[in-house]
Amino acid sequence: MLRQIAIVSLLNFRNLRQRLWPSLVIVAGMTCVIGVLLSMLSMTEGLHQAYLNSGDPRNAIVVSRGTIWEINSSIARDKARMVMDMPGIARAQDGSPIADPSLMVGVPSWLKKNGGRTWVILRGFGEKGAMLQPSFHLVAGRTFRPGTHELIVGSRARFQVAGMAIGDKVILPDGEWPIVGAFATGDVRDGQLVGDTETLMLAVRHKAYNTVLVRLASPDAFATFRRALTTNPALAVDVMRLPDWNVKASADFSKFMHVIVYGVGIILAVGALFACFNTMYAAVASRGREIATLRALGYSGFAVAVSVVLEAAALSIAGALIGALIAWSLYDGVQSGFASDVFTLIVSPSMFGMAVLWAIAVAILGGLLPSIQAARWTVTEALRAK
Amino acid sequence: MKYLPLVWAALRRKPVRTCVTFLSVTVAFILFGLMIGLNATVESVAQRARTDRVWTGTRFDNAGLPMAVAKRVAGLPGVKRTTVMSYLPGYIADPKNRIFVVLVDGEYGRIYPDWGITAQHWDMLGRQRNAVVMSRKQAALLHKKVGDIVTVISPETSRADGSKNWTFQVVGLGEDISLAPAGYIVGNYDYYDQSRPLADQGKINEVDFLAADPAAATRLAEEIDRLFANSATPTLSQTEASALAISNNFGGMDVETVTREITLAGLLMILFFTATVIAQSVRERLAELATLKTIGYSDAIVIALVVVEAALPCLVGAVLGVTVAAGLAQQLPAMMPPTFGIPQPTMAPSVVLWALISACALALASSALPVWRLRRMDIASALSGRT
Numbered sequence: 001m002l003r004q005i006a007i008v009s010l011l012n013f014r015n016l017r018q019r020l021w022p023s024l025v026i027v028a029g030m031t032c033v034i035g036v037l038l039s040m041l042s043m044t045e046g047l048h049q050a051y052l053n054s055g056d057p058r059n060a061i062v063v064s065r066g067t068i069w070e071i072n073s074s075i076a077r078d079k080a081r082m083v084m085d086m087p088g089i090a091r092a093q094d095g096s097p098i099a100d101p102s103l104m105v106g107v108p109s110w111l112k113k114n115g116g117r118t119w120v121i122l123r124g125f126g127e128k129g130a131m132l133q134p135s136f137h138l139v140a141g142r143t144f145r146p147g148t149h150e151l152i153v154g155s156r157a158r159f160q161v162a163g164m165a166i167g168d169k170v171i172l173p174d175g176e177w178p179i180v181g182a183f184a185t186g187d188v189r190d191g192q193l194v195g196d197t198e199t200l201m202l203a204v205r206h207k208a209y210n211t212v213l214v215r216l217a218s219p220d221a222f223a224t225f226r227r228a229l230t231t232n233p234a235l236a237v238d239v240m241r242l243p244d245w246n247v248k249a250s251a252d253f254s255k256f257m258h259v260i261v262y263g264v265g266i267i268l269a270v271g272a273l274f275a276c277f278n279t280m281y282a283a284v285a286s287r288g289r290e291i292a293t294l295r296a297l298g299y300s301g302f303a304v305a306v307s308v309v310l311e312a313a314a315l316s317i318a319g320a321l322i323g324a325l326i327a328w329s330l331y332d333g334v335q336s337g338f339a340s341d342v343f344t345l346i347v348s349p350s351m352f353g354m355a356v357l358w359a360i361a362v363a364i365l366g367g368l369l370p371s372i373q374a375a376r377w378t379v380t381e382a383l384r385a386k
Numbered sequence: 387m388k389y390l391p392l393v394w395a396a397l398r399r400k401p402v403r404t405c406v407t408f409l410s411v412t413v414a415f416i417l418f419g420l421m422i423g424l425n426a427t428v429e430s431v432a433q434r435a436r437t438d439r440v441w442t443g444t445r446f447d448n449a450g451l452p453m454a455v456a457k458r459v460a461g462l463p464g465v466k467r468t469t470v471m472s473y474l475p476g477y478i479a480d481p482k483n484r485i486f487v488v489l490v491d492g493e494y495g496r497i498y499p500d501w502g503i504t505a506q507h508w509d510m511l512g513r514q515r516n517a518v519v520m521s522r523k524q525a526a527l528l529h530k531k532v533g534d535i536v537t538v539i540s541p542e543t544s545r546a547d548g549s550k551n552w553t554f555q556v557v558g559l560g561e562d563i564s565l566a567p568a569g570y571i572v573g574n575y576d577y578y579d580q581s582r583p584l585a586d587q588g589k590i591n592e593v594d595f596l597a598a599d600p601a602a603a604t605r606l607a608e609e610i611d612r613l614f615a616n617s618a619t620p621t622l623s624q625t626e627a628s629a630l631a632i633s634n635n636f637g638g639m640d641v642e643t644v645t646r647e648i649t650l651a652g653l654l655m656i657l658f659f660t661a662t663v664i665a666q667s668v669r670e671r672l673a674e675l676a677t678l679k680t681i682g683y684s685d686a687i688v689i690a691l692v693v694v695e696a697a698l699p700c701l702v703g704a705v706l707g708v709t710v711a712a713g714l715a716q717q718l719p720a721m722m723p724p725t726f727g728i729p730q731p732t733m734a735p736s737v738v739l740w741a742l743i744s745a746c747a748l749a750l751a752s753s754a755l756p757v758w759r760l761r762r763m764d765i766a767s768a769l770s771g772r773t
Binding site for chain 2: 022025032033106114175259270271278
């Protein structure tokens with residue numbers, strides 16, 4: 001049986017040249033579908049990876065219970081102190097916990113490229129702030145002095161957002177804060193601002209921190225830390241590993257983007273499926289005599305049917321790979337931004353795999369009916385066909 | 387018209403092929419309708435947005451602006467008329483029925499004549515302290531009618547007596563407006579302000595004003611922000627037009643270009659397909675077409691037959707596709723996660739017009755090659771099947 005399938009398929013591919021133009025419809029169709037799909041996915045995937053990478057896995061974040069957005073979380077000063085005394089937190093050389101209560105403020109800003117409004121996140125750093133974020137380093141100017149109205153800007157926000165160059169002033173309550181330096185972390189935080197937590201809290205009149213960031217003593221210490229926090233009746237907080245939290249924070253946006261991206265992809269794929277169906281239908285019809293001859297020689301209907309689907313699959317996989325290559329060459333590694341999040345677009349190998357799977361699905365769905373027809377033709381009927 | 391049976395016969399020759407062509411064109415135009423319809427919505431919102439109306443709110447999410455800000459703004463040269471407003475966020479009966487009440491002063495109706503509330507209702511809002519006007523959509527959603535008492539529970543906003551329950555009476559229903567796509571509830575600012583604890587009184591969320599000269603509105607907005615930049619409550623002012631501009635609502639993404647590119651990719655894919663189909667159809671019928679020429683049909687008519695054969699599935703598919711897209715657009719909000727939404731695509735006349743133009747272009751482009759071949763056709767060899 002396998003031998004029959006192989007022989008019939010080979011025969012198909014040999015005379016594919018005679019059916020070149022109609023066959024290209026399948027290739028071109030899948031190129032469009034996958035090209036568009038992967039171009040759009042490069043953005044959602046890039047954003048996902050950026051969020052995943054922007055949290056040091058050795059860190060954990062403590063937020064008030066049930067919080068969805070970091071900016072809505074609220075941890076009072078005394079509770080923050082309790083959190084920082086819990087077991088499971090790494091200690092600095094002087095014995096103090098490596099933990100930093102933090103604050104977040106949205107600063108309304110405008111993108112340079114088209115004047116679009118966005119919110120740049122201004123994050124407070126305490127004395128342990130930089131220690132908790134090893135990728136954080138200064139690239140220009142100097143860092144802010146604690147207790148003063150000074151800010152430092154992420155390396156991407158510095159160039160992509162209006163009014164964020166070193167020396168510019170950012171409007172905050174009780175006056176404008178000058179930007180005195182620029183930092184880089186290599187992830188989404190490059191689109192943010194950083195200032196001194198306590199000074200910032202006074203300015204924006206917040207009575208509580210948003211979150212507490214802690215360095216875990218060891219990877220296993222997370223369980224200890226969580227148990228200590230969740231069993232303490234005086235605290236109403238949730239704790240997560242930082243990468244998990246970042247992914248959760250972007251989950252709603254991811255879902256939103258995925259509905260759009262896959263919605264468009266599926267609509268296009270249905271169009272490609274019809275094209276595939278028509279092409280294979282015509283191919284089978286034009287090879288009526290050839291198929292009849294094969295059947296008369298003793299080849300089974302099943303072998304003929306499989307060979308039709310295989311042909312469709314080969315064509316549509318070729319199209320999908322071309323589409324994926326186009327998307328990859330245009331977008332992989334390109335710097336992009338959404339609102340104040342900056343990230344790199346990604347067309348990953350797994351997305352190539354997905355493209356092939358989509359191609360196979362389209363080929364099977366589109367080639368199935370024509371292949372059944374090919375298999376069900378009786379020899380005499382097919383021989384009479386023109 | 388008398389040639390229509392000929393076209394019909396050509397289409398019926400391979401019914402499966404015709405159906406599939408038609409369906410795939412329909413699919414491409416469903417995408418067209420959703421994408422270009424989205425642009426149409428965005429454009430109509432931007433067009434309706436007024437350039438002379440300016441919104442001044444808090445720059446940072448804290449306790450709101452002091453009433454004094456409104457007084458300063460009202461006194462600025464070039465400001466024609468001001469109104470103040472506050473939001474009361476909360477829910478009715480069940481925490482999932484999130485709503486907010488817009489509490490306004492007597493000037494609001496004059497600054498927003500397009501709000502959908504009649505002069506009589508604005509008047510009642512001013513006279514009855516606990517009155518609210520609901521949009522029809524909102525009232526239907528909450529099962530409320532005129533005369534009903536509604537209790538808004540606001541976890542964030544307490545009254546002077548410590549309660550978080552705010553009662554209002556529905557005095558009228560208003561028309562829904564594009565500025566408030568999810569519906570609205572409008573109430574009396576004085577009632578709200580005087581019910582708050584003394585320390586919280588005299589706070590507002592927004593000062594809205596009309597600029598005497600629309601051209602000066604943006605400059606006025608910037609001037610106000612500069613004025614309060616050094617205060618305890620910096621402001622964020624923008625004209626309605628810029629607040630509603632698309633680049634301000636999609637994280638700076640160029641939505642129009644993206645949707646056009648996606649649509650174009652879809653049409654391109656279908657073009658490959660329809661072009662092949664019509665080429666196939668013409669190749670199969672070369673002898674017939676040659677016969678038509680032999681018995682005296684002019685070149686033009688034979689070519690027209692082919693073009694119309696290509697155009698029919700395209701045009702019908704375009705119309706059906708846009709119709710289906712209109713239906714799908716209604717379902718779109720339900721598919722999105724609750725905290726995100728996109729404007730609902732509308733099939734404005736311009737969308738339908740562009741769909742028809744695209745369908746014609748599709749038909750012409752896909753029949754170009756076969757037509758070119760037909761013109762060069764040698765009748766004798768076509769009749770003998772030697773091509």
